[in-house]
Amino acid sequence: MIEKINFQYTDDITVVDRDQFEAHIRLYEGYVKKINEIDEILQNNPGREEANATFSFFRECKRGETYALDGVILHELYFENMGGSGQMNTPNLSITAQLEMDFGSFVNWEADFIATAKASRGWAVLCFDQRSYRLRNISLDSHDLGNIAYSAPMLVLDVYEHAYFLQYADNKTEYINRFMENINWEVVGQRMEIF
Numbered sequence: 001m002i003e004k005i006n007f008q009y010t011d012d013i014t015v016v017d018r019d020q021f022e023a024h025i026r027l028y029e030g031y032v033k034k035i036n037e038i039d040e041i042l043q044n045n046p047g048r049e050e051a052n053a054t055f056s057f058f059r060e061c062k063r064g065e066t067y068a069l070d071g072v073i074l075h076e077l078y079f080e081n082m083g084g085s086g087q088m089n090t091p092n093l094s095i096t097a098q099l100e101m102d103f104g105s106f107v108n109w110e111a112d113f114i115a116t117a118k119a120s121r122g123w124a125v126l127c128f129d130q131r132s133y134r135l136r137n138i139s140l141d142s143h144d145l146g147n148i149a150y151s152a153p154m155l156v157l158d159v160y161e162h163a164y165f166l167q168y169a170d171n172k173t174e175y176i177n178r179f180m181e182n183i184n185w186e187v188v189g190q191r192m193e194i195f
């Protein structure tokens with residue numbers, strides 16, 4: 001059973017207003033509900049004998065399993081890494097050094113992450129690619145489409161329209177720019193410590 005995290009809107013969150021935030025939380029809670037439903041169905045042998053790659057109920061369960069679970073995980077990482085204020089809002093020396101090593105400079109990383117977000121239909125993710133042992137900015141068009149198999153997300157930005165349209169309408173660029181000013185780098189630093 002996956003328990004939802006109770007995210008609360010705070011004054012530190014400047015990238016989105018309360019209405020936009022709370023609508024997004026409701027969507028996240030829908031994914032938590034769905035992965036629990038799917039997990040329960042999968043425990044009860046949902047047509048394994050008829051499993052088929054063109055169409056079968058078992059296939060639909062498997063498609064839904066990773067879609068819903070990635071939807072839960074990515075949203076939690078996103079809500080956790082927004083809302084940086086004060087000292088949290090600045091990357092520490094260790095983060096900056098790692099970004100400089102893999103992207104040439106912090107400014108270059110930032111420009112690449114913003115472009116990745118603009119180019120994505122679902123998510124922009126700064127992840128640590130454990131195969132080539134370096135950070136990469138990756139583009140996901142869907143929760144389960146575009147991930148590097150052996151990688152760990154460090155910074156996650158939701159760029160689905162539902163993440164900003166209530167507040168920004170079609171001004172995706174403004175939403176991305178406001179997000180970049182409101183990153184919680186302390187959370188990103190904690191994620192990077194495991195490598």
Ligand SMILES: [Fe+2]
Pocket residue numbers: 024027075158160162163
């Ligand atoms: Fe979302």
